[in-house]
Amino acid sequence: MALLKIHKFPDAVLKQPARPVENIDxxxxxxxxxxxxxxxxxxxxxxxxxxxxDSRRIIVLDTDHENLGKHLLKLVNPVIxxxxxxxxxxxxxxxxxxxxADVERFEKVLVRxxxxxxxxxxxxxxxxLAVALQHEIDHLDGRLFIDRISRIKRELYRRKRAKMLKEGxxxxxxxxxxxx
Ligand code: NI
Numbered sequence: 001m002a003l004l005k006i007h008k009f010p011d012a013v014l015k016q017p018a019r020p021v022e023n024i025d026x027x028x029x030x031x032x033x034x035x036x037x038x039x040x041x042x043x044x045x046x047x048x049x050x051x052x053x054d055s056r057r058i059i060v061l062d063t064d065h066e067n068l069g070k071h072l073l074k075l076v077n078p079v080i081x082x083x084x085x086x087x088x089x090x091x092x093x094x095x096x097x098x099x100x101a102d103v104e105r106f107e108k109v110l111v112r113x114x115x116x117x118x119x120x121x122x123x124x125x126x127x128x129l130a131v132a133l134q135h136e137i138d139h140l141d142g143r144l145f146i147d148r149i150s151r152i153k154r155e156l157y158r159r160k161r162a163k164m165l166k167e168g169x170x171x172x173x174x175x176x177x178x179x180x
Contacts, residue, residue, distance in 0.1 A: 004052035018055040018140045044179040046132040048139030059136040078113035089131045135180040
């Protein structure tokens with residue numbers, strides 16, 4: 001199984017809203033397995049299809065790296081049905097090299113999604129899983145966590161990244177904190 005290439009900011013595919021999946025069939029399984037392996041290999045706790053250059057509404061998450069695979073989620077067309085409270089988490093992203101920032105999001109969410117065996121499910125989540133679900137669904141809407149921080153911080157990162165690219169450091173690793 002081949003690992004997929006993770007696209008990094010400022011790659012245009014990350015800004016593009018992803019389209020809903022209209023058919024869940026066997027053809028998705030191997031792609032989603034490759035996404036999962038790519039997430040684990042990175043390593044990260046979540047990955048959205050646009051990050052591997054595929055603009056469809058598919059995400060994978062596993063926030064429990066102590067018991068790898070036990071709580072793995074593979075979700076198609078996920079939506080946040082409800083959110084409440086607020087929590088600030090230091091986020092990083094496999095598509096945002098060498099940068100983390102505090103981001104405020106809902107503390108608890110109710111997410112509706114489809115599974116690969118064509119069941120519609122609801123997931124109640126809090127803390128890191130809630131943060132990760134919101135972060136991944138943002139990816140599906142063409143939004144990165146750096147779009148949720150102050151303009152000044154974002155601009156500083158944009159310049160730092162431009163300098164890195166100029167110096168040929170395109171593929172540095174994101175810091176270890178919460179790679180989502
Ligand atoms: Ni991310």
